[in-house]
Amino acid sequence: WECQAGALLVLAVLFQTVLGWTGDSLPGASLPLTIAVFAGAYIWLVRLSASQPDLEVGLTEAEMKVLPRLGAVASTGYHFLLPIVVLLWCVLVSRLSPGLSAYWACIAMLFVLITQRPLKAFFRGQLVNGAVWWHGYRDLLRGLENGARSMISIAIATAVAGIIIGTVSLTGAHQFIGQFVEVASAGNLILMLVMVAVMSLILGMGLPTTANYIVVSSLMA
Known part of the structure; x- marks a missing residue:
């Protein structure tokens, strides 16, 4: 585990140095080099994941009593961190907009979902056929379905929060609340934080966490 963490840290520093130098000296080559670095890191991490058996879902009680090694478990999913790295890189380094950064992170996640199983099968010496590729597409479709279902509650929550914010804004109460606090x-x-916390409890009654956050951040900011 320590060796893996050290290797990842060294790679992160190396990528930061190389990509930062390229962005300053050769701005036209920054995008191809970034894609090449992402592909190289992804292939290396998938190969590391292929060296370990896939994690099983639904372990028995006897198997759950045996604590697995942290390095062996973590190495099976390092490649899933790459979309998060892409998101942070786009926001903090490339200074892209949040929407565009999320777009590139989603593209990276789609690429990982589709190609991880064929690459694992290739590195394990197994047959890479249409069934393996279809398994990746099925993971993608299942992920899109679960994401759409999760967004239903968030969409309803944000709609309710918008109604509350609009109503309070029309009455001018949002200015009064901020001045009162x-x-x-x-x-x-x-004391200000305590009062805001109490008001968030009152305003957030009956609202889920996301809607409550939107209401309080809009009225108390």
């Missing part, structure tokens, strides 16, 4: 707390940050 500022005056009542007398500039005390701790």
Whole structure:
């Protein structure tokens, strides 16, 4: 585990140095080099994952009593961190917009879902046929389905939050609430946080966490 973590840290520093130098010296070659670095890191991590058996779902009680090694378990899914790395890179380094950064992260995740199983089969010396590719596409379709179902509750929550924010904004209460908190707390940050927490509990009654966050952040910011 320590060796794997050290290798990942060294690779991260190396990629940061190379890509940063390329972006400053050869801006036209930054995109092809970034894609090449992503592909190389992805292939190496999938090969590392293929050296370990796939994690099984639904272990028996006897198997769950045996604690697996952290390195062996973590190495089976390092490649799933690459879309997060792409997201952070686009936001923090390339300074892209949040929407465009999320777009490239989603593209990277789709690529990982489709190609991970064929690559694992190739590195394990197994036959890479249409069934293996279809398994990857099935994972993609299942992920899109689960994501769409999860977004239903979030869409309803944000719609309700928008109604509450619009109603409060029309009455002008949002300005009064902010001024009231500022005056009542007398500039005390701790007291201000406590009052905002109490108001978030009141305003968030009956709302899920996402909608409550949107309401409070819009009214108390």
